[in-house]
Amino acid sequence: MTSQWQHQVHFGDCLEVMREIPDNSVDLIVTSPPYADARKHTYGGISADKYVDWFCERAVEMYRILAPTGSFVLNIKEKAIDGERHTYVLELFLALKREVGFRWVEEYIWHKTTAMPGKWKYRFRDSWERLPHFAKTPNMKMRQDAVKVPIGGWTDKRLNNMSSNDLSRQESSTRSGVGRRIANWQGKAMVYPTNVLHKSPVAHNTGHSAAFPEWLPEFFIKLFTDDGDVVLDPFLGSGTTYRVAARLGRIPVGIELNPVGGWIGHNGAYERGWVFA
Ligand SMILES: C[S@@+](CC[C@H](N)C(=O)[O-])C[C@H]1O[C@@H](n2cnc3c(N)ncnc32)[C@H](O)[C@@H]1O
Structure with missing residues (x-):
């Protein structure tokens, strides 16, 4: 159930308005x-x-x-x-x-x-x-x-430049503790x-x-x-x-704060543009 203060644009200082939430x-x-x-x-x-x-x-x-x-x-x-x-x-x-x-x-x-x-x-x-x-x-x-996000061509480029040893490596060469088995990302569209x-x-x-x-x-x-x-x-x-x-x-x-702002009304109804006083 939505409350009265929700789905609303409130005009005023947010300090005062938030006190009512x-x-x-x-x-x-x-x-x-x-x-x-x-x-x-x-x-x-x-x-x-x-x-x-x-x-x-x-x-x-x-x-x-x-x-x-x-x-x-x-x-x-x-x-x-x-x-x-x-x-x-x-x-x-x-x-x-x-x-x-x-x-x-x-x-x-x-x-x-x-x-x-x-x-x-x-x-x-x-x-x-x-x-x-x-x-x-x-x-x-x-x-x-x-x-x-789409992985793009990143894995293919990296894989082409790597040896089989590199491909199976589980840990970064800096031993930072960050695993990076590049082959795991092969064929993945989104990362x-x-x-x-x-x-x-x-x-x-x-x-x-x-x-x-x-x-x-x-x-x-x-x-x-x-x-x-x-x-x-x-x-x-x-x-x-x-x-x-x-x-x-x-x-x-x-x-x-500014009552000449554009959003008045509910559910995304854009009723008038932003006009500076
Ligand atoms: C950087 S703009 C925000 C722009 C916004 N992200 C957008 O997509 O249009 C900051 C806004 O905060 C308003 N503002 C400044 N002081 C305020 C306050 N005390 N309470 C509420 N709004 C305030 C300003 O009028 C201004 O419109």
């Missing part, structure tokens, strides 16, 4: 929060120095409402301030673990395969973003088979992905300046939830997470 009732939180000092005139930037406190106040609620088997995936990247990377994102990860209580299970990297070209004095163009994965307990739900996601940043919701590409929430929804599970995006923006969760048969819940 019961304990342990959300299976996945996947979100991209406003970046520090980003787009002040459109959706209110938080200064980099205050970011950790601002976020952790909300993360305490995220922790409370997350199910013991649940996961929390954040899309974030520190900006450069005064010619160096600010440390607020690294400090946030530590605070989420030490102060809020999350387990930092993994960090996925989104390699943006079609990043815009550019040149900066002391850096190359930025073509990756962080996707840390946090959980509440060691027993979170993970459906690895749901996100398999597990790595924690580096090589994907395009192209988003379908072109009305929002920071919309997710649909593959991003889709990957984590498939990996960390089952049909009928509750998926929350507390910084919903144009509603990509909501729409994808509804399409995949999950129970979507969104929270967005």
Whole structure:
């Protein structure tokens, strides 16, 4: 049975809205929060120095409402301030673990395969973003088979270059403890992905300046939830997470501060585009 707060886009500060959500009732939180000092005139930037406190106040609620088997995936990247990377994102990860209580299970990297070209004095163009994965307990739900990827020509190339000794080898030459009997993968069409996601940043919701590409929430929804599970995006923006969760048969819940946002209505009905005030 779905509750009143589910299948809804709630407008307001996610801190206040999450306070109305019961304990342990959300299976996945996947979100991209406003970046520090980003787009002040459109959706209110938080200064980099205050970011950790601002976020952790909300993360305490995220922790409370997350199910013991649940996961929390954040899309974030520190900006450069005064010619160096600010440390607020690294400090946030530590605070989420030490102060809020999350387990930092993994960090996925989104390699943006079609990043815009550019040149900066002391850096190359930025073509990756962080996707840390946090959980509440060691027993979170993970459906690895749901996100398999095509193996491509990788095994054939490796097999052609290997001796029969190599082919039967069970352990890596570095004795790292990682088994790698390459022949085991021969003939397999689909394999597990790595924690580096090589994907395009192209988003379908072109009305929002920071919309997710649909593959991003889709990957984590498939990996960390089952049909009928509750998926929350507390910084919903144009509603990509909501729409994808509804399409995949999950129970979507969104929270967005800016009332001129596009998602109003239920079950993925996109009623108007994102309009900045
Ligand atoms: C980076 S955007 C999210 C974009 C989203 N992933 C999408 O696909 O469109 C962050 C959003 O968080 C909203 N926001 C900022 N502070 C908020 C708060 N305290 N509570 C809820 N939403 C907030 C902003 O208005 C903005 O739309």
